[in-house]
Amino acid sequence: MCTVCGCGGSHDHKHEQDHEHGESHVHFGKGEAGTSVPGMSQTRLIQIEADILGKNRSYAERNRSLLADKGVLALNLVSSPGSGKTTLLVETLKRLAGRLPAAVIEGDQQTSNDADRIRETGAPAIQINTGKGCHLDAHMVGHALEKLPLEENSVLFIENVGNLVCPAGFDLGEAVRAVILSVTEGEDKPLKYPDIFAGADLMILNKTDLLPHVDFCVGAAVANARRVNPRIQVLQVSARSGEGLDSWLSWLEGAMKMQAAAATGLAAE
Ligand SMILES: Nc1nc2c(ncn2[C@@H]2O[C@H](COP(=O)(O)OP(=O)(O)O)[C@@H](O)[C@H]2O)c(=O)[nH]1
Ligand SMILES: [Mg+2]
Incomplete structure (x- = not known):
């Protein structure tokens, strides 16, 4: 029996007490930069990160204002590979058909498999391949937006490259960041990969059919x-x-209404 939540699971939530690190623990994220690269100082690492993220931020703001002008609600979907992002999108798009127009940007290192799966639903989709890159950035998304037919007052789903680390730092200009966690991954993932959960507005727990x-x-x-x-x-x-x-x-439709109300409020100011 789980002592934290009372469920039938056999896990013991060791992390609740396990914050004392002894000799068996080597931590490379304790410097000011929060990371380590051999041969590079913490100050230099911070400079490089600030440069990259500063440039990304200006592209993200450009995307955000372009999307807001069209009344498009953009969601950045982040998760580990295989949590079910594309499956969730396909099922969502089928149900949104005739209810709310939607388009998709797909991010993967290679292949256009996911964009092909999305297009089968009838929704427009653009695939971005990042090559060795482990996340989408706002510059890439800006280019995809030039090609993607976006309807006014629609939803844009951006499926990020699957991993729980790199996408955390990169604002794409989205209104909502949603992290998808499937029940096969373990309930400790928010503690192990805190940045991605800390930056999300919404956590979607997927594959609940497998809970038993x-x-x-x-x-x-x-x-x-x-x-x-x-x-x-x-x-x-x-x-x-x-x-x-x-x-x-319903959550999506509520978020659309909130975005529209915020835009109307801003216009009235
Ligand atoms: N049982 C179950 N399998 C799912 C669910 N959602 C996705 N899958 C399966 O999980 C695998 C990975 O899904 P996919 O959508 O490609 O994940 P992605 O890498 O996050 O885009 C596929 O075999 C899906 O059929 C779900 O809700 N329940
Ligand atoms: Mg996918």
């Missing part, structure tokens, strides 16, 4: 996510069975 078969405690996953990000919203879905997708669609 895996040792995953929903309560602990939510508690872990809220430890790194107390304001994170949570939805539970199964892209396979469709459970929870109505709530997800």
